[in-house]
Amino acid sequence: MAFQTAITIAEAVKKIQRRELVLPAIQRAFVWNDDQITRLFDSILRGYPIGSFLSWHVRSETSGQFKFYEFMREYHEKDNRYSKELDIPKGQAVVAVLDGQQRLTSLNLALRGYYASRVRYGKKTQAKSYPTRRLHLNVLREAAENERGVKHDFRMMAEPVVHPTDGNAYWFPVYQLFDTTDLGELMGMLASHGLGNNGYASTLVGALFSAIHSKPMLHFYEESDQDIDKVLDIFIRVNSAGTVLSQSDLLLSIATAQWNKRDARKEIQALVETLNGTDQRFWFSKDVVLKSGLMLTGVTDVGFKVRNFNRSNMLRLEERWDEVSDSLTVASGLLGDFGLSSANLTANSVLIPIAYYIHRRGLDEHYRDRPAEREDRAAVRSWAIRSLLKHGVWGSGLDTLLRELREVIDKHGAERFPVVQLEERMTARGKTLTFTPGEVEDLMESWAYGSAGVFPILALLFPHVNTRNVHHIDHVFPRSLLTNAKLKKHGKYTEDQLNEAIWYRDSLANLQLLESPENIAKKDRVPREWAQETFSAASYKNYLELNALPDLPGSVDEYLDWCERRYHLLGQRLAKLLGTTWEAPLQQVP
Structure with missing residues (x-):
């Protein structure tokens, strides 16, 4: 592995443009977001190092054995998220990037192309949710004080960019730096917008131009071995050191x-x-x-x-x-x-x-x-x-x-x-x-409304339920009637009974599976009242048996005793389904 002479950002992007720098198929897709891209350019303008790069020189007699992709120039989150495969001519050598793809792709997108990601709350299926944006820099002000720690106000912006008339922002199109080798042209652009005598703007554009075209900031280490196993090992060692990949x-x-x-x-x-x-x-x-x-x-x-x-x-x-x-x-x-x-x-x-x-x-x-x-x-x-x-x-x-x-x-x-x-x-x-009886008890006590395991337990308990239809996890006795304030106002429970009533409220003892329309129609009615309007006498009895329900409570007065009996019925049913036995005494509540 040999250290290569450092090159400028412009030189690296031109190599990408000429397809002299390519991506091996072992690389993953581009994953950086616009914040990471703007941070990269803030580091470049501040003169910070942006890391080294690892490449693989694939000789002409070897290149035909592998797949390669071109660097992405126009990223579109919906329609163009992946690099295109390259058809490398037979006998052509290439240099493939093993480490640094995200940074180099970001440079290529910002200086030659665009970045289109979905706007917040935009519908995934609508084209307008993905505006085409290009990199701009405010050359009149530094970035406002922020937690991101950036100094310069780089932004991905949709064109045409509106320039405020209050003198607080002029959004310079960063992508114009790549094709322009004459700094004077850029200064002329500033002058045409009344910024010819603005020293801050001129200095900032000049510094960015120099960082792109003059300063050799990119350091490449190049591997020349043609053994794919060795290259894969190098790639994995380099990339697995981080947590993102x-x-x-x-x-x-x-x-x-x-x-x-x-x-x-x-x-x-x-x-x-x-x-x-x-x-x-x-x-x-x-x-x-x-x-x-x-x-x-x-x-x-x-x-x-x-x-x-x-x-x-x-x-x-x-x-x-x-x-x-x-x-x-x-x-x-x-x-x-x-x-x-x-x-x-x-x-x-x-x-x-x-x-x-x-x-x-x-x-x-x-x-x-x-x-x-x-x-x-x-x-x-x-x-x-x-x-x-x-x-x-x-x-x-x-x-x-x-x-x-x-x-x-x-x-x-x-x-x-x-x-x-x-x-x-x-x-x-x-x-x-x-399952042991103790594990049955743990299932009964550990899983409550809102927990991931509740639906699987209910589905196991009630195999008659056609889970291909949309079902809600329903509180048999409405949750809204069992708030701490309402139970205290009711005045019929001691402090210990109040705690039990609150625990039972979201436990399996007070839950069932109801199809979506049925649950919506049930609303917050007391269970017995709802059942009398919903079921005939025969179907009511069948509903109770299928769902391991004691006769439904008709008021808050009956709620706690009913929960204790349902808890016992469900525990026995669950134990039987899990191939064990379980005998919990009534009133066994944490």
């Missing part, structure tokens, strides 16, 4: 470098967006997709290790990408059918073995509603929810667990979801789904 980003970059016909970065990002949905129903990450890819394509070790992302494994993933995508899409849809979402899915990894089972059987979207598969879906649902409720299942030892679940599904999952065999193997690994 995640391990999955690095491994995704490696996958991108090794796919032949598809762009792994775009394909994986598109799948993540599909799984999460436009309404952000889930928050699955690239990590989940990449680990699923290893799992579904049969890679022995599913750990996030560089050696697992070798060329052979990545080509296998590319070849089977459509199958992987389809299986993950069906699996995420199935979790949604179970009523799970970003708000209550406490472990994203549960998606992976379900996707593998779907992949193993070759199931498609019809599995989600085919009548013949109803019992199988119920088995998947019960297993998934219990695994989410059991502490530690999806924590440490995840890679080993996934490999063993895959073995069980391969051996026993050709026709049905092998719940019994999966749980036997999980128990052997110390990941049992058997």
